Amino acid sequence: MSIFLLKRLLTLVATLIGASIVVFAVLEVLPGDAAQMLMGPDAEPEAVTAMAQQLGLDQPALTRYWQWIAGLLHGDMGESYVYGSPVTELVWERLAVTVPLAIMAMCITAVLAIAAGVFAAANHKRWGDVGLMGLAQIGIAIPNFWFAILLILLFSVKLQWFSAGGFPGWSEEAGGGFWPALQALLLPAIALAVVQAAILARITRSAVLEVLREDFVRTARAKGLSRGAALWRHVLRNAMIPVVTVMGLQFANLLAGTIVVENVFYLPGLGRLIFQSISNRDVIVVRNCVLLLAAMVVVVNFVVDVLYAAIDPRIKAGDI
Amino acid sequence: MSRQTDTRASVPNYPTRAFTRAQPQGFGRRALQHRSFVLGALLTTLLIAAALLSFAWTPGSAYEVDMDAALQASSSRHWLGTDAFGRDIASQILVGARASIAVGLIAVGIGLTLGVVLGLVAAARRGWVEEIIMRLADFTFAFPALLSAIMLTAVFGAGMINAIIAIGIFNIPTFARITRASANAIWARDYVLAARACGKSRSAITLQHVLPNIAAVLVVQATIQFALAILAEAALSYLGLGTQPPQPSWGRMLSEAQTLMFQAPLLAVWPGLAIALSVLGLNLLGDGLRDLLDPRLTRER
Numbered sequence: 001m002s003i004f005l006l007k008r009l010l011t012l013v014a015t016l017i018g019a020s021i022v023v024f025a026v027l028e029v030l031p032g033d034a035a036q037m038l039m040g041p042d043a044e045p046e047a048v049t050a051m052a053q054q055l056g057l058d059q060p061a062l063t064r065y066w067q068w069i070a071g072l073l074h075g076d077m078g079e080s081y082v083y084g085s086p087v088t089e090l091v092w093e094r095l096a097v098t099v100p101l102a103i104m105a106m107c108i109t110a111v112l113a114i115a116a117g118v119f120a121a122a123n124h125k126r127w128g129d130v131g132l133m134g135l136a137q138i139g140i141a142i143p144n145f146w147f148a149i150l151l152i153l154l155f156s157v158k159l160q161w162f163s164a165g166g167f168p169g170w171s172e173e174a175g176g177g178f179w180p181a182l183q184a185l186l187l188p189a190i191a192l193a194v195v196q197a198a199i200l201a202r203i204t205r206s207a208v209l210e211v212l213r214e215d216f217v218r219t220a221r222a223k224g225l226s227r228g229a230a231l232w233r234h235v236l237r238n239a240m241i242p243v244v245t246v247m248g249l250q251f252a253n254l255l256a257g258t259i260v261v262e263n264v265f266y267l268p269g270l271g272r273l274i275f276q277s278i279s280n281r282d283v284i285v286v287r288n289c290v291l292l293l294a295a296m297v298v299v300v301n302f303v304v305d306v307l308y309a310a311i312d313p314r315i316k317a318g319d320i
Numbered sequence: 321m322s323r324q325t326d327t328r329a330s331v332p333n334y335p336t337r338a339f340t341r342a343q344p345q346g347f348g349r350r351a352l353q354h355r356s357f358v359l360g361a362l363l364t365t366l367l368i369a370a371a372l373l374s375f376a377w378t379p380g381s382a383y384e385v386d387m388d389a390a391l392q393a394s395s396s397r398h399w400l401g402t403d404a405f406g407r408d409i410a411s412q413i414l415v416g417a418r419a420s421i422a423v424g425l426i427a428v429g430i431g432l433t434l435g436v437v438l439g440l441v442a443a444a445r446r447g448w449v450e451e452i453i454m455r456l457a458d459f460t461f462a463f464p465a466l467l468s469a470i471m472l473t474a475v476f477g478a479g480m481i482n483a484i485i486a487i488g489i490f491n492i493p494t495f496a497r498i499t500r501a502s503a504n505a506i507w508a509r510d511y512v513l514a515a516r517a518c519g520k521s522r523s524a525i526t527l528q529h530v531l532p533n534i535a536a537v538l539v540v541q542a543t544i545q546f547a548l549a550i551l552a553e554a555a556l557s558y559l560g561l562g563t564q565p566p567q568p569s570w571g572r573m574l575s576e577a578q579t580l581m582f583q584a585p586l587l588a589v590w591p592g593l594a595i596a597l598s599v600l601g602l603n604l605l606g607d608g609l610r611d612l613l614d615p616r617l618t619r620e621r
Contacts, residue, residue, distance in 0.1 A: 015462050022463075026475055137356075141547070141600035143554050146592030149578055153585050164581070256464030260555050264578070274467075275559065278474035290463075290471060298462045 004309060012302050019294045020072075023287050024065050055081065068287070077288040082280045087288050090273065097167055097269035098258050101185050101192070105254055108193035109200055110247065114236075116197070117204025117243075122231060124209060132201065139198025144257050148191035148264040155187060162187055165266035188265045192257050196250050203246045207239035214238070241308055248304030252297040350612055357608025363601025371417040380408025382415040382568050391584050400590050403573070404580060409587065412568040413594050419480060419569040420598060423553040423562075424546040426484045431491020432542055438492070439499025440530065443507055444522045454500065457493035465490040466555060473561040480569075483562040487552045491545050498541050502534040536613035543606035547599045554595050570595050 043051075052058050056067070071078055077087035116136070120129040156164040167184050168176030211217065212235055220230045259271030266272075270289055277285040351357050374382075379399055386406035394401045400409035438457075442450040460468075469486035476482045506512060506529065515525050556562035557571025565572065570591040577587035 015459060018459055019462055023471075026471060029475060137603065138596070138600060141596045141603060143551050143592065143595050143599075145555060145558050146574060146588075146595060149574060149581070149588045149592065152578075153581060153588060157581055157585060252461070252464045256466040259467060259470060260559065263559060275470065278470065286471070290467065293464065293467055294462050297464060 005306065008302060008305055012298055015298050016291075016295055019298070020069060020291055021065075023290050023294070024061075024068065027283050027287050028061055072288075072291075078284045080277075080282055080285050082277070082282045082285070087285055090285065091270065091289065091292065094268060094270040094273045096170060097185070097267055098255075098262070098271060100181075101189055101258060101262075101267070101269060102251070102254055104182075104185055104189035105192035105196070105257075106247070106251065108189055109196040109250070109254075112193065112197035113200030114204050114243065116201040118208055118231065118236065120201070120205045121208035121212065122227070129205075133205070136198040136201045139194055139201075142195060144191050144195050145260045145264050147194055148188065148261050151187045151191055152264070165264070167267050184265075184267070188261045188267060191264070192254055192261050195257075196254060200243065200246060200250065204239065204243050207242045208235055211235045211238045244308060245304060248301050251300045255293050255296060347612065351608070354608050354612060356604040357612060360601050360604030360606070360608050363597055364605050367417055367598045367601060368421065370414050371421050374411070374414035374418060378408070378411035378414050380411045382407055382411035383566050391580070394586075401584070401586065403576065403587060404584075407568075409573075409590055412573060413570070413590055416568045416570045416573065416591065416594065417598075419557075419563045419567065420550045420553060420595075423480065423484050423487065424549040427487040427491055427549040427552075428542050428545050430485070430488030431495045431545060432538065435492040435495025436499045436531075436538065438496040440503055440526050442496070442500045443503035443530070444526050450500070453496060457496050460490065460493045466552060469552060469556060470559065470561060473556060478561040478564060480563045480567070483553055483556045486556075487549050491549070494545060495538070495541065498537060499534065502537045503530050506530045506533045536609075540606050540610045540613065543602050543609060547602035547606070550595065550598055550602070 049058075056064065068078065075088065077091065079085065080087050080090060083090060116132050120132045123129045152162075152164050155162045162183065168174070168180045170176055170178065170181045208231075212231075217230055217234055220234050221227070225233070255271075258269060259275060261267075262269040262271040263275060270293070274286060274289045274293075276282075277289070351361075380397070380402075384407065386402075389398070389402050389406035390404055392398055392402045392406075398408050398410070400413070402408055403412070438453050442453040465487075468490060469483065472486040472489070473479070473482045476485075503526075507525075512525055512529055515529060520528075553562050553569070554571035554574070557569040558575045560572070560575065562571055563569035573591040574588060577584070577591070580587055
């Protein structure tokens with residue numbers, strides 16, 4: 001187990017280092033000088049050079065890469081060109097939107113998918129199963145941002161239950177509060193969750209069907225357990241391993257999805273920050289945020305791997 | 321009538337029925353009986369037909385700005401109405417199919433070509449070559465594809481070509497993985513061993529035995545990746561990083577429609593429907609092909 005952990009941990013670190021190099025290198029070729037961008041197109045060349053010097057852009061790439069990594073290790077992400085404030089602060093502010101959004105979406109996904117998947121499997125080849133799986137097939141085909149727009153059309157334009165976008169903030173002094181903030185995140189979370197839930201429901205259904213065929217389920221039924229009890233007590237638990245694995249993989253899609261969905265709802269989250277910073281040529285913000293997202297994906301997958309190695313002793317280091 | 325049934329009943333083991341059932345059915349007949357394949361093929365044909373039709377004929381103009389005709393409801397002249405610039409929506413949907421197909425075809429082409437080559441090499445060489453290729457493939461999974469596509473289109477400029485390349489790059493590891501996994505299974509077969517014993521080279525075996533045997537898996541995966549490419553193009557165009565105006569694209573139509581949701585809500589419905597139906601069609605086609613091309617994979621699920 002400890003060798004397995006060590007191996008996975010080394011891969012994790014190597015992946016993160018690789019990711020930082022790739023992100024840095026890609027952004028190096030970003031056209032449009034950040035200094036020129038800040039000073040405007042009419043700026044004097046001397047002023048632009050001075051600005052570049054002030055930003056440290058005149059130093060060789062390798063030096064700047066080291067400075068970035070060294071800063072990161074100290075929890076310092078540098079300063080945004082555009083906002084003029086430390087990137088760490090900006091990121092924390094935005095994470096207060098993106099992380100709750102992703103968690104909400106993941107919870108909705110899990111509840112919808114597991115309920116639908118187990119129900120479909122329990123009613124294998126009957127109407128409930130066929131209907132739900134048809135719905136799932138449609139759910140997979142719907143782009144999340146279109147679903148988001150449809151939700152706005154229905155709940156904001158027609159029924160006027162929710163506002164069409166924006167985020168009031170978590171603190172009551174700023175005019176927001178816990179419930180208003182949660183309400184603002186609900187539609188985006190549903191939009192993100194539906195597509196993922198459709199995929200996960202299919203996985204859950206086939207995992208449950210697989211386990212239902214096992215001998216121990218027959219034994220459980222033979223000793224007098226009802227169908228429902230056997231399903232909850234024996235089947236679900238054993239079917240959870242593939243489900244949890246796929247949920248870990250889906251987290252990456254969910255995070256990427258936040259970029260688009262935050263744009264649909266004008267939510268001030270990490271995804272929108274990345275998107276805006278790319279158009280502003282705010283390289284420092286972009287590279288830190290992209291690396292942060294990649295790190296979140298890698299860490300979540302690491303946790304999933306370790307967790308299910310802990311849950312299922314049959315999984316050994318070599319299998320993963 | 322009754323006599324006939326009697327004769328049959330009197331010969332219970334007469335094999336006609338069993339015999340006809342055991343006869344191998346042609347691909348075409350099996351395909352026509354497969355519901356999701358038929359529906360998927362129908363929707364996919366519709367998508368391709370829409371794109372082809374748009375070259376020859378559109379009900380109105382997808383490009384011509386006519387402010388007098390702005391935001392009209394559907395009529396005999398404008399089937400699905402007009403947008404804020406008076407352009408015909410139905411025509412834009414037809415022309416928009418071109419962008420989706422172009423992106424899907426080329427992006428899957430890039431992924432398929434490079435991914436399959438890498439996967440085949442990994443399976444044929446094994447050892448450190450395989451290790452490096454597969455670790456690289458794992459590595460790219462750390463970046464959500466859409467995020468990377470946004471970064472790439474931002475760096476190299478927004479536009480359809482860059483969107484295609486960005487989406488294509490992220491198809492490579494998917495194809496490399498599936499190719500290597502399927503190819504490894506073929507390499508373990510006895511007939512490959514026999515071919516090696518006959519002195520055939522690795523590359524000859526790869527081309528003559530491995531590739532034809534994994535083609536079905538690749539075709540199925542290609543339809544799925546095609547659907548994903550359409551979704552990715554739509555998302556990029558929605559964000560303004562994909563297909564550029566005046567070329568109509570479903571994703572951009574949606575972003576334009578979003579600003580007019582209170583005046584013309586239906587504008588936000590049609591392009592999304594077009595995307596969803598195309599993706600649904602390709603996914604169903606993929607599912608159907610998987611069942612039809614590899615009956616061993618069809619299990620009672």
